Amino acid sequence: MASQRGEGETTATPLEPADRERARAIPEAAVARLAVYLRVLSGMADQGVTAVSSEELSQAAGVNAAKLRKDLSYIGSYGTRGVGYDVEVLVSHIERILGLTRNHSVAVVGIGNLGHALANYGGFPGRGFPVTALFDVDPDLIGIPVGGIPVNHIDEITAVCLEREVSIGVIATPPPAAQSVCDRLVSAGVQCILNFAPVVLQVPDNVEVRKVDLAVEMQILSFHVARRADEAASVSDGNGLGVDGMVIRP
Amino acid sequence: MASQRGEGETTATPLEPADRERARAIPEAAVARLAVYLRVLSGMADQGVTAVSSEELSQAAGVNAAKLRKDLSYIGSYGTRGVGYDVEVLVSHIERILGLTRNHSVAVVGIGNLGHALANYGGFPGRGFPVTALFDVDPDLIGIPVGGIPVNHIDEITAVCLEREVSIGVIATPPPAAQSVCDRLVSAGVQCILNFAPVVLQVPDNVEVRKVDLAVEMQILSFHVARRADEAASVSDGNGLGVDGMVIRP
């Protein structure tokens, strides 16, 4: 982590002070949507589309057109009134704001089913996220290359992360190991963590954690299944009476 | 597997009308947190803890205590003032609200790296989500069991989903196939979809979609890396010190 930004020359495009100001003010929700816009725009660019209106783009991204324009306004005014947005221009500005002009070296910890899948994505979806280090505790895995990267023992995490300038750590371990792995990543200077383990991680303030929690996602869906089923039931059973005779539906 | 929910008598515990009313009013964000509370509580129950205060529970779940109490109040008043909550009671009420008293049969479409990983979880984290069907287009995969379930051809999706009463579809296909798979799931009567493909799915209003988007997650982290780097840069124009006094430039 120490020399992530090289001295003198850096591969990353630094943000203009005006943009810094902006970046600080972008709502988290808008950042997530910007990433979606970026993907849609990239797809359009690949198909030779050069210009797009907020209406078209918003529809492709599945959001409200006004919201999209507001989101884009957070990063500056790069549209042309009466015409729309230049796809290339928008792509490059979103990439810049999202920090995608620099490479983010990724380490995956826990090479089980999920870890394998993640490692094999190799250079994550959307590029710019090369997986450069893999870790596990299983002696049978150490040294075996997965997706082209040999697996290191987890004890080497600090040294390897520093050496390869890992900026994002992905935790794909069993739940009991997650917090300990997290602590090690943090002490190796990793400030951004993507956590697949169903555990609430405790981290210092200066570390950013995003969690991907399958169980929670499934349970949210389950909630909706149940809600739907109950709505259907309450329509079909037809008495509209609550537990103690209280009328729920007027 | 065909008779997961018997005809006539259902294994699912129906919600009382009073709870139905409540379930409808629970904010989406709160539902997600309830799932987290549930996991923490289950862990506590396994360790023999029988009672817990909102303060303890909120800390373990990584949220504000007041928010936790409000979240719990959405599902009813099951705490004891001056004491706290009974773990078992809370677990069973959250399970009921989230619809976890019934089994939710899951189909995974796209048996690549990720699909394999998902299928092998076998009965999803937290139980209650048995994977009962797998689909792919690759002829080499058809019939091969993964995690105990043989892979079906995707053309059989409607028949198999209906037969096995699939209520949740998981899309783990390459992006170009996702929308088509989604359409097929919907026409097979699946109303809840968990989408891992980096595509914005278009679905009818009565279908619930949750998406897990690795690229977006990585890019959000990237944004934070960039923001941090810029903050450090704007601070360090002289002292070379980072946020917590750590030397960024040796």
Place this chain on the structure above:
DNA sequence: TCGACTTTGTGCGTGCGTTCACAAGCGGTA
């Protein structure tokens, strides 16, 4: 050059979700 049309950028009202703060309620204790 002018006018009509199109689309952006944004000020503002609205609604939802979070947080605060306190009254209500319960168990323990004298």
Place this chain on the structure above:
DNA sequence: TACCGCTTGTGAACGCACGCACAAAGTCGA
């Protein structure tokens, strides 16, 4: 039984984000 301390449950204030609606600003055709 009456009091005390603790914790819940929730009313109310706050803040953020969404969406509307419109002015500003640009293009295109005449």
